[in-house]
Amino acid sequence: MILQRIWRAIINPIDPFLFALMVLLIGFTTLVMLSASPDRIEAQLINTGVALSAMWVVASISPQRLQLLALPLYVVGVILLIAVAVFGDISKGAQRWLDLGVMRIQPSELLKIAMPLMLAWYFQMREGSLAVRDFVVAAALLALPVYLIASQPDLGTSLLVLSSGLFIIFFAGLSWKLITPVMLAGIIAITAIIATEDQICQPDVKWPGLRDYQKHRVCTLLDPNKDPLGKGFHTIQAEIAIGSGGWLGKGWRNGTQTQLEFIPERHTDFIFAVISEEFGLIGNLGLLLTLLLVILRGLLIAAHAATVFSRLLAGALSLSFFTYAFVNMGMVTGILPVVGVPLPLVSYGGTALVTLCLGLGILMSIARHRTLLQK
Incomplete structure (x- = not known):
């Protein structure tokens, strides 16, 4: 009896369909990582x-309690971003990290969750x-x-935030008269x-509001x-890999x-090129179908959410998952600039993976507590 209660306490917060899709993606990730970068498999x-x-x-946390965290998380996140701008660590020309003595954190990652929480709470x-x-x-x-975030500079994270x-703003009812x-x-x-x-790609031409590396x-x-051996190397090699997979x-x-x-970066940003080369179009279609099912499940949760907060948050998180996938595949295939966005639940990494799973956990919370309210 006690074991049954413990087991129920463990599985109750989990959305079975969403979790099954996650297991498929993570299992596939492990397989790809063993090929792309086997020395990183333990860390992954x-x-x-x-x-x-x-x-x-x-x-396990109810949407009502998550709602109470929206404003504090947003305020803390913005304060930390300001702290990064004032005295953050500079690495490879970017100022993105904050050294707290016992650990280094990247506050911009917090805003991936805090931003939709804040706006959903506001509306x-x-x-x-x-x-x-x-x-x-x-x-x-x-x-x-x-x-x-864009000033750090971190174009990829700023785009995701x-x-x-x-x-959120769109789902809240923004008029097409303003969008068009x-x-x-x-x-x-x-x-x-x-x-x-x-004319505008000449070395001496400056683009307003963009740094030189962003223009390049x-x-x-x-x-x-x-620049096939320089800035164009990533894209060219990825396209060769994708095309050769058949x-x-x-x-x-x-x-x-x-x-x-x-x-380059075959275990992180360009892991889609590895999948394309080794598993071909069939492998890509299977990956796309799994990602699409995750997004559709999230949108279904949003459609049946019990409150405005839950509906807006679930919708935004689901489409954010789409943004991750679209931008990553777009930059690997050469239809979007390289901005350093990982393939969700597939690319190697800790912070991005935790952020994505937090978003999926919020979707599960919304789905579960709607069911509880119906009972």
């Missing part, structure tokens, strides 16, 4: 254990009396941490960059062969680009 298993534990803890408080000014306030709450906040002009402006800007590539990433995206791939641990270490 430890990271996975920590991440799953964090997921279970969060899944929950404004339920029934939403006005244009509320969306302006939400945009300001979003802009501050995004600016601080920005997208998570924008999803922004989309048109973006399309015009992209078209102008492509049309004037030869965009120019490399447009034509990686201009339908069925070259087989596990038989990918030449992978095993000869031509693919």
